[in-house]
Amino acid sequence: xxxxxxAWHAATVRSVSRETASAxxxxxxxxxxxxxxxxxHLDVRLTAPDGYQASRSYSIAxxxxxRRVVLAVDEVPGGEVSPFLVHELQPGDQVEIHGPxxxxxxxxxxxxxxxxxxxxxxxxxxxxxxxxxxxxxQDSTPFRLLYSVRTPDDRFFASELEQxxxxxRLEASYVYTRAVPAGWHxxxxxxxxxxxxxxxxxxxxxxxxYVCGPTPFVETVADWLTELGHEPRAIRTERFGGx
Amino acid sequence: xxxxxxxxxGPLAEVFGRDVTxxxxxxxxxxxxxxxxxxxxxxxxxxxxxxxxxxxxxLLVLGPGPGARIRFSMPGVSSLELTPDEPDAA
Ligand SMILES: Cc1cc2nc3c(=O)[nH]c(=O)nc-3n(C[C@H](O)[C@H](O)[C@H](O)COP(=O)(O)OP(=O)(O)OC[C@H]3O[C@@H](n4cnc5c(N)ncnc54)[C@H](O)[C@@H]3O)c2cc1C
Ligand SMILES: [Zn+2]
Numbered sequence: 001x002x003x004x005x006x007a008w009h010a011a012t013v014r015s016v017s018r019e020t021a022s023a024x025x026x027x028x029x030x031x032x033x034x035x036x037x038x039x040x041h042l043d044v045r046l047t048a049p050d051g052y053q054a055s056r057s058y059s060i061a062x063x064x065x066x067r068r069v070v071l072a073v074d075e076v077p078g079g080e081v082s083p084f085l086v087h088e089l090q091p092g093d094q095v096e097i098h099g100p101x102x103x104x105x106x107x108x109x110x111x112x113x114x115x116x117x118x119x120x121x122x123x124x125x126x127x128x129x130x131x132x133x134x135x136x137x138q139d140s141t142p143f144r145l146l147y148s149v150r151t152p153d154d155r156f157f158a159s160e161l162e163q164x165x166x167x168x169r170l171e172a173s174y175v176y177t178r179a180v181p182a183g184w185h186x187x188x189x190x191x192x193x194x195x196x197x198x199x200x201x202x203x204x205x206x207x208x209x210y211v212c213g214p215t216p217f218v219e220t221v222a223d224w225l226t227e228l229g230h231e232p233r234a235i236r237t238e239r240f241g242g243x
Numbered sequence: 244x245x246x247x248x249x250x251x252x253g254p255l256a257e258v259f260g261r262d263v264t265x266x267x268x269x270x271x272x273x274x275x276x277x278x279x280x281x282x283x284x285x286x287x288x289x290x291x292x293x294x295x296x297x298x299x300x301x302l303l304v305l306g307p308g309p310g311a312r313i314r315f316s317m318p319g320v321s322s323l324e325l326t327p328d329e330p331d332a333a
Contacts, residue, residue: 005261006252006253006256006261006262041249041252042253043253055253057249057250057252057253098253098256098257099253100262101249101252101253101256101262101264102249102252102262102264102280103262103264103265104248104249104264104265104278104279104280104281105249105264105280215244215245215246236280237247237281238247238249238280239245239246239247239249239250240246241244241245241246241250241286242244
């Protein structure tokens with residue numbers, strides 16, 4: 001892991017694009033950015049004309065030495081910060097960012113143990129960064145993703161994840177909680193303990209596990225993983241909040 | 244709102260001058276140790292409290308101080324272990 005000190009940086013929006021019906025991808029140019037590990041996050045600080053400040057954490061979808069920093073933000077309706085980032089922020093605008101942050105919830109190539117990624121909703125952002133780095137670096141560790149999301153159209157990085165899977169670099173399985181594609185093998189519904197056990201690496205493969213998403217999702221999944229016999233230390237979690 | 248120690252990595256980096264999510268805290272209540280990232284963090288408009296994942300004791304408190312200052316205390320931590328570098332320790 002490269003030493004990359006956390007600091008405040010001025011970030012200029014380079015582009016914005018639709019990620020899902022409720023989320024947006026935002027690409028920043030940050031000339032002073034030291035780069036970041038896959039899975040790290042940053043804090044975005046907004047300052048209103050009257051001086052009022054609000055900051056929130058966002059995971060970084062990009063990794064490596066690039067000065068380009070990619071976020072994917074889901075709108076929490078009525079929220080203080082996310083509606084602004086999703087609807088108002090425009091190319092050329094500047095925000096302050098603090099990072100890179102979070103040496104715990106990162107994955108670095110060169111480790112033998114298989115990796116299990118488990119995401120709920122926007123919680124896929126740091127996990128996508130890990131899968132993307134693993135693919136780009138041609139790392140040989142086997143990677144699996146279990147992604148729980150409302151509908152197929154609500155998937156973040158849907159085409160990127162499909163391409164990585166098509167190259168044989170990721171085994172991805174999806175659980176749809178609100179609506180399923182035609183001919184899907186099951187009705188919409190939440191992940192169950194049995195489905196979790198069936199779609200993830202068995203305990204004897206000793207996977208490193210990363211779980212990220214809404215707080216109740218992360219806690220339910222982490223408890224089940226422990227009950228299934230996974231070593232608690234091998235399970236890394238990141239809670240995004242919400243209920 | 245309930246989060247975990249990852250969510251206070253930014254404010255803690257202001258205090259310590261670096262990322263400390265892998266620093267190991269020992270709880271003065273139950274004497275269990277855990278990395279900061281694994282603490283249970285409750286965020287309100289008044290600031291954040293990081294609680295022991297084992298016994299729920301308040302370990303760290305972060306809040307706004309006077310002016311633009313940050314107020315930070317460690318009411319439930321008997322020791323904090325930091326590595327000089329940033330290896331993938333935990
Ligand atoms: C380490 C970390 C990484 C994160 N990464 C991402 C990311 O990559 N993409 C992303 O979209 N979000 C991410 N989040 C969540 C993000 O920080 C904000 O919480 C979210 O954007 C809502 O902020 P807000 O100001 O719009 O809402 P607030 O004004 O903070 O909250 C409005 C209301 O919504 C509820 N609420 C707050 N946060 C959430 C939430 N996450 N889900 C559901 N309800 C919520 C609150 O309880 C409150 O009632 C991350 C959070 C953490 C801690
Ligand atoms: Zn304790």
